[in-house]
Amino acid sequence: MPMMIMPKMGDGMEEGTLLKWLKAEGDEVSQGDAIAEIETDKVSLEIEATESGTLARLLVGEGDVVPIGQPIAQIGADDGSVTASATGDAAATTALADTGADAEPTGQTVVNLKSDAEASEPAGAGASTATSVAPAATEAPVPTGGSGNGRFRASPLVKRLASEHGIDLTQIDGSGPGGRIVKDDVMPFVTGGQKQQPRAAQPEPTPVAAQATPAAPAAEAAPKIATSSQVSAPARHVGRPEPVLRDLPRIRRVTGRRMAESKQTVPHFYVTAEIAMDAAAAFRSEVNAQVPEGGARVSFNDMIVKAAALALPQHRDLNASFEDGELYDHVNIDINIAVALDGGLIAPFIADADQKSLGAVSRASKDLIGRAKNGGLKPEEYQGGTFTISNLGMLDVDEFIAVINPPQAAILAVGAIVRTPVVSGNEIVIGQRMKLTVAADHRAVDGAEVARFLQTVRGYLERPMTLALG
C-alpha cells in the first residue's frame, strides 16, 4: 500500500510540522489533491496525494514534527481491502491472506479482556463474571509536560520519567518515529550525566526575602536548575499572576534560533545615512500617475530595493557570505525583503533584482509579500538570497538597526520618510528625509565600504530617474 512521506522541500529542511489534515481517514483522494498542510522552517505548504485511492491511515497527528522521509499517511488502492482490514470484519482475513506472510493487519483488535485472576481460578471455585479488568492505576499522574504536540511525541515511559525527574520534554528532540521522544533521548538527563538547561533558569525566590530581612538579598541565592514544578516557566514574583506558557510556533522558534546565532557569532557594525527623498517622492507620484486605475503602484520600498540592487554590483563586499571561515562572493543580486507575519518573519527574495526593471521589481515584490502572508511561498523562493532589506518606515519608525540574516554579509534597515526642516543654501526649508542603516558583518566588509555603498544608494534615490535607467 503506498505510503506518503514528509517531503524534503528545500536543502535545509530536516523536518516539518504537520499543521492540519485537509482530508480524513477513509476519504477518497485523487493524485494531486491537497491532503495536508505542513509547515517547514519558514513557510506552510500544502502537500498533494501521490496516488489515487482511499486515504487509509493518517500516521501522524496535527502538530506532530516529522522528519523528512517519515511516512505520514497510507493510501490504499480502490479495491476495498483497506476498509475491510481496517474494520476488522470477516473479509479482513481474506484480504490479509492475499498479501502473504508479511501481511500486517492494519485493524486494531479490540479484545474485551478477561481478568487473569479469574482465569487462574479453578473452574467452579466461584462465580466468575466476564467483566473487563480495570487497567492498573498509574502511579503518578503524568502531565503532558510542555510538549502538547500530539499523540506520539513521547513514549509513556518517557512521560513518566519526565514527570519524576522534572525534565522539560519540549527541550528534547525525539529520535523515534515521527519525532517520538524515546528512552535513549532522556536517559542522559535521568542518570544525571547531563543537566538540562531550562529556557529561563533564574534564581529561586528565596524564602529569606519573604521574611522581610533585606540584609539577605535575593540576588545572592545561587542560580539553580529549576525543579520539576517550575521547569518550564521562569521563576516569578510571589503573589503575582502566573505567566501563561505559550505554544511557540515553529517559525518563531526558527527565527529565534537563527537570529540568536547571528547576533552571537557575527561581528555586527552599523552605518547610518540620511537620504533626501524629495526627488524620489516626486518621481514616484509621477510614475504612479501613469498607472491605470487598479494597477500596481510603485512603492518607496520598490525604489529602495532597486537602488540597492543597482548599488551592490559596485560594492561586492556587501553581496557576500561569510560561511565556515570562508568568504563567498555572490555573482547574482537576489534581494530578500523581510515580511512580518503573525507568527514571525520571512524573507522571500527577488531574484536578479539588478536585472529587473523597476516595474518588474515592484510586481515581484507584491507577489512575494502577498503569498508570504498566505503561507503560499515555495521553499526555493525564501531559501537563499544575497542581501536583505527590512523596512519599518510605514510604521513611523525614524530609524532602526536590523540583525543580519545569516550567512549574508549585510542587511539594510529602512526608516520612515519624514518631513523635517533642512538647510538649503542659506535657508531652512521643509525637506523629506529618510534614514538608512546598514548592519554589516565585519568579517566580510569594512565601514568605509559600507559608507560608499550608502553613497551609491543615495545617488540613485536622490536622482531617481537613474533607477529607470539601470
Added chain:
Amino acid sequence: MAVMTYRDALKSALADEMERDESVVLIGEDIGLYGGTHLITDKLIDRFGKKRVIDTPIAEGGFTGAAIGMAMNGMKPVVEMMTWNFSFLASDQIIQNAAKLRYFSGGQVSVPIVIRGPNGGGVQLSAQHTHSLEGFYGQFPGLKVVAPATPEDVKGMMLTAIRDPDPVIFMEAGALYGTKGEVPEGDATVPFGKARIAREGSDISLISYGRQVNLLLKVADQLAKEQDVQAEVIDLRSIRPFDSETIIESVKKTNRAVVVQEQWRWFSVASEVAAIIQEHAFDYLDAPVERVSGAEVPAPYARNLEIAAFPGVSQVIEAANRALYRKG
C-alpha cells in the same frame, strides 16, 4: 538430576502417576499395542495392562466423551489426541461438557481429565495438521491450558495436570519430543500459572511458550553477540491460568516487549499479552509491544513457504530492533 528427552520425561510422568494413583488411566488411538504414534505411551500397556491403557476406535468425540464420563465418576483419565488438530471432532465434548459441568452442577461434579497431544507445526504436515490451538482453547473459562517447552516442565506440569481437579488442555511441543534436558528426580511438580524466566536480561523482554522459546533463546544469543543487547526470555508455560506478574515485572525492567507465537496473530495469545502489558505497564513502555506471529494463511506444505509462514530468527530480530529503535 537425570538427562532425558522431552518424550521420556512425559512418559515417566504418566507412569509415575499411574503407579501412584490407580484411578489414572490412559485412553486414545493406538496408544496401547502400537505404543503411541509418537511413542509417548510405548510399552506402558505391558506395565499397566489394557484396562488402564485403553486403545480406542478412530472416534475422538466418542472416546473423549467416554473419558469425561469416567472423570465425572471419579477416574482420572489422560486422553491422547494423536495431534491437537483432531480435537475439533471432540471439541463439542471438551467445550460443552468438560469445561462446563462444574458450573452446571453448582460444583457438585468435577471433571479431572487431562487431554494431551502434540500442538503446532513446522514439520510439513500442511494446513489441516498444523494448527496451534492454545489461543482457541484458552478462550474458554473452565479449561486450563498449558504448553511446556522443556523436559523438566513437561514432566512437572503433567504431574500437576493429572492431580488437577479440572480439565487440562495439555499442549505438547511435537517438534521437541526428541530434545533433551535435565529433569529432577522424584515428585517435582511444576505449578500452573507461573511463567519461567528462561534467560535474564535488561534491555528487552522476548515472550513466548512452547517451541518458540528455543527460537527466542537463539535470538537472545544473537542480540547479545551482535548488538550488545541483553534480552530477557520469558517462557509463559501456562496460557490459562496466566502469569501476568512475571511479564509485567520484566517489562517494567526492560521497557520493551516482543511477543512471539506460531499461531495466527488475530485474537491470539500474543494479543492478550500485549493487552495485559499496556494495561499494567503502560507508563513503563518505551515502544509499542511488538508481535511476531504465523502468517495469516492456512499453513503451507511446501518447505520454503512453511519456513516463511512461521516466526524465524530474522523476523524476531527485526521486531526487537523496532522496539529498540535500532536499525539493526
